[in-house]
Amino acid sequence: MSTPILxxxxxxxxxxxLMLVAIAFAVVRTRSLLAAILLMxxxxxxxxxxxxxxxxxxxAFTEAVVGAGVxxxxxxxxxxxxxxxxxxxxxxxxxxxxxxxxxxxxxxIYAASGLPNYGDPASPANSHVGRAYLEAxxxxxxxxxxxxxxxxxxxxxxxxxxxxxxxxxxxxxALMLGFGSRATLAPxxxxxxxxxVVLRVVAKLLIPLIVLFAFYxxxxxxxxxxxxxxxxxxxxxxxxxxxxxxxxxxxxxxVPVSLARSVAALGVVVYAGVGIVCxxxxxxxxxxxxxxxxxxxxxxxxxLLGDPNHVxxxxxxxxxxxxEIGVLLTVSATIVTMFYGFAGRTIETIEAERRT
Amino acid sequence: MVEALHWIGGAxxxxxxxxxxxxxxxxxxxxxxxxxxxxxSLTDTGGATLMLxxxxxxxxxxxxxxxxxxxxxxxxxxxPAAANALANAAYGAGVRPRIGTFQIxxxxxxxxxxxxDGAAS
Amino acid sequence: MLVxxxxxxxxxxxxxxxxxxxxxxxxxxRILAANSFGTKTVLLIALMGFLFGRPDxxxxxxxxxxxxxxxxxxxxxxxxxxxxxxxxxxMGRGAGKDG
Numbered sequence: 001m002s003t004p005i006l007x008x009x010x011x012x013x014x015x016x017x018l019m020l021v022a023i024a025f026a027v028v029r030t031r032s033l034l035a036a037i038l039l040m041x042x043x044x045x046x047x048x049x050x051x052x053x054x055x056x057x058x059x060a061f062t063e064a065v066v067g068a069g070v071x072x073x074x075x076x077x078x079x080x081x082x083x084x085x086x087x088x089x090x091x092x093x094x095x096x097x098x099x100x101x102x103x104x105x106x107x108x109i110y111a112a113s114g115l116p117n118y119g120d121p122a123s124p125a126n127s128h129v130g131r132a133y134l135e136a137x138x139x140x141x142x143x144x145x146x147x148x149x150x151x152x153x154x155x156x157x158x159x160x161x162x163x164x165x166x167x168x169x170x171x172x173x174a175l176m177l178g179f180g181s182r183a184t185l186a187p188x189x190x191x192x193x194x195x196x197v198v199l200r201v202v203a204k205l206l207i208p209l210i211v212l213f214a215f216y217x218x219x220x221x222x223x224x225x226x227x228x229x230x231x232x233x234x235x236x237x238x239x240x241x242x243x244x245x246x247x248x249x250x251x252x253x254x255v256p257v258s259l260a261r262s263v264a265a266l267g268v269v270v271y272a273g274v275g276i277v278c279x280x281x282x283x284x285x286x287x288x289x290x291x292x293x294x295x296x297x298x299x300x301x302x303x304l305l306g307d308p309n310h311v312x313x314x315x316x317x318x319x320x321x322x323x324e325i326g327v328l329l330t331v332s333a334t335i336v337t338m339f340y341g342f343a344g345r346t347i348e349t350i351e352a353e354r355r356t
Numbered sequence: 357m358v359e360a361l362h363w364i365g366g367a368x369x370x371x372x373x374x375x376x377x378x379x380x381x382x383x384x385x386x387x388x389x390x391x392x393x394x395x396x397s398l399t400d401t402g403g404a405t406l407m408l409x410x411x412x413x414x415x416x417x418x419x420x421x422x423x424x425x426x427x428x429x430x431x432x433x434x435x436p437a438a439a440n441a442l443a444n445a446a447y448g449a450g451v452r453p454r455i456g457t458f459q460i461x462x463x464x465x466x467x468x469x470x471x472x473d474g475a476a477s
Numbered sequence: 478m479l480v481x482x483x484x485x486x487x488x489x490x491x492x493x494x495x496x497x498x499x500x501x502x503x504x505x506x507r508i509l510a511a512n513s514f515g516t517k518t519v520l521l522i523a524l525m526g527f528l529f530g531r532p533d534x535x536x537x538x539x540x541x542x543x544x545x546x547x548x549x550x551x552x553x554x555x556x557x558x559x560x561x562x563x564x565x566x567x568m569g570r571g572a573g574k575d576g
Contacts (some may be wrong), residue, residue: 008481008528015488019495026499034504034556038511041548042498045518046491048541052525052534060522061537068515069544076555194448196565199550202437209430210543217540224533234540241547244554247564343561366479369524373486376517380493383513389505392497396513407483407520411527414480423535427523427542431516434546438512441550445557446505 009053016050031085037075044068054118057225058147065233070335073240077342141316143222151227152320156286159323160271163330170264170334177341196245203245210238218328219321228324232331239336248343257340260333267330274322288319361413368410376403388454389446397439404431480528487521508552515545 020043027039044067051060116123137149151159214234221227243251275286283290292300292315300314379399386392408428412421491514498510519538526534555561 008484012484012488012525015492019492022492022495022499026495030499032504034552035507038504038507038552039498041552042495042511042514045515045541048537049518049521049525052522052537055529055531057531057533057537061540064537064541065544068541069548072548073551073561076551077561080555080559080561194444194566196441196444198437198440199565202433205433206543206546213540213543217536220536224536226536230540234544237544237547241550244547244550244561245565248562250564339561363479366483369483370479370486372520373483373490376490376520377486377493379513380490380497383497383510384493389503389509392506393509396509400513400516404516404520407524410483411523414527415532420532420535423539424523427519427535427539430539430542431519434542435512435516438546438549438553439509442505442509442512442553445553449505449557451503451505 012053013050016046016053019046020050031088033079033082033085034076036086037072037079040075041068041072044071058145058227058230061225061230062233065230065237069237070233070240073237074335074338074342077339080342081345140313141320142313143316143320145222145224147225148221148227148320148324152323153288153316156275156288156319156323159327160275160286163268163271163327166334167264167268167330170261170330170337173334173338173341174261177345200245203241207238207242210241211235214238214328214332218324221324222317222320228327229331231324232328233335235328235332236335236339239332240339243339243343248340252340255336257337260336260340263329264333264337267326267328267333269326270329271323271326274319274326278319286319286323288315289313291315291319365410365413368406368413370410372403372406372408372410375399375406379403389451390443390453391455393439393443393446397435401432401435404428404435480524484521484524484528487517487524491517491521504556505553508549508556511552512545512549515541515548519545 023039023043023046027036027043030036030039044063047067048060048064051063116125120126133150133154134146137143137146141149141153143149214231217226217234218228218231221231239251239255242254274288274291278287278290279285281290281293297314376399379395382395382399383392386395405428408424408431412424415421415424494510494514494517498507498514501507501510519542522534522541523538526532526538551561554565
């Protein structure tokens with residue numbers, strides 16, 4: 001990178017980190033919970049921009065959609081059940097935690113100064129495992145995006161664990177907040193005397209576009225930034241937009257709770273199922289080279305990806321495709337379930353439950 | 357020719373950035389919610405259009421230009437709709453403007469705050 | 478060079494928006510500031526893609542342009558109506574019904 005770009009990224013780093021400090025200070029000082037959630041969304045956005053400067057496109061993508069999008073909306077649903085303001089804390093109670101936090105922060109900053117320079121090719125992260133992955137990805141898998149290759153193929157078992165953890169979160173939220181009959185207790189009346197025609201029309205235009213874009217991100221994950229996790233979140237955001245504008249009842253008629261529940265489980269089944277098919281065909285669990293038996297692999301047309309002379313690793317390609325679909329199903333269903341659980345419970349429904 | 361396109365694109369980008377800064381200054385200095393919504397949404401959309409046009413000049417015609425067109429389309433679709441929804445919500449909640457009135461909606465009489473400002477209505 | 482100037486201008490505009498998000502006396506000011514910050518971040522991400530020579534960033538800008546809208550609607554709906562579940566009214570219906 002030439003020097004002007006380095007200067008530009010350094011200046012951007014300083015500016016964005018100063019913004020982060022200012023926003024964090026504002027989050028701590030404000031007493032209104034809505035303002036705190038709003039400022040946290042802005043914080044996630046500034047973090048995403050800063051991660052972009054650090055050239056981490058997949059991480060920035062996930063931070064933007066999850067931190068600034070879904071996390072804000074679900075937190076809003078959560079504080080529907082609470083008071084809107086926090087209490088003022090006596091400053092004397094904050095001395096010991098403050099000193100403790102300062103000491104730990106100081107130790108961390110001192111430790112960070114011992115880390116190798118950013119982008120140093122001789123650092124341990126870039127010279128052993130990192131370099132091995134960069135060199136081996138084209139030979140073994142053939143996908144341009146190394147992050148997806150590592151996530152989905154080399155470390156596919158870890159990603160299966162992540163997917164199961166997300167599914168466990170879905171079950172946990174469902175058990176605590178309920179779905180099924182309890183989640184549809186939202187009263188059907190509309191909000192009085194307000195006309196939101198523009199919003200309804202724009203939402204009707206946008207929802208299919210967002211779903212389409214989720215599929216684009218899903219299938220483009222091999223080539224650029226993206227993948228199953230981000231695509232699942234974007235799909236859930238489309239359904240949440242529908243619920244926000246047209247009401248939770250209309251959305252539950254379109255995407256029922258039982259569908260969300262089964263799709264979340266189906267995602268994990270698809271993922272693990274790919275691994276088991278690999279075992280049946282003679283390889284290890286999630287060893288995609290054994291996904292297709294040689295007879296099936298001979299039936300795949302050689303010019304499916306455009307270039308008949310280039311050697312394609314069909315097992316890897318289709319294996320990553322299928323497991324990303326599994327991740328998409330689980331993540332989108334989990335976030336939809338969480339939104340249904342939080343949005344369906346308001347103070348009135350809790351009171352109604354207590355009365356019955 | 358390509359150099360000229362680069363300079364034109366750069367000029368559009370700087371113009372868009374200036375418009376955004378003007379909008380941000382407006383949001384800081386305007387007196388109430390409605391004028392701030394006006395400043396923010398107008399300059400956001402205009403600044404985005406100028407910047408995306410500038411970026412379109414900077415890159416060769418192709419997939420990137422299509423994506424820039426899509427970003428422009430989404431910003432044009434969502435930013436004014438969000439501003440409209442916010443102003444609608446603020447009006448429904450009872451926030452009344454400090455300058456001007458809502459006589460166009462037929463249900464507002466000139467308030468005491470505006471009678472001394474010489475608001476033209 | 479000009480792109481870097483555009484990025485600097487956008488960063489200045491974003492910082493001013495943060496000030497409004499912090500001090501805005503009513504919540505509508507804050508929601509407006511957050512929405513505007515989001516749109517400016519979309520432009521910043523697209524510009525950074527051009528500055529650093531990575532065209533993948535446009536995907537992220539595209540996605541965030543959509544998500545910013547949904548977050549603003551959610552914040553507005555929460556603050557105005559204290560509910561996320563009821564539908565937003567349409568022309569002519571819902572007059573007089575109090576939920």
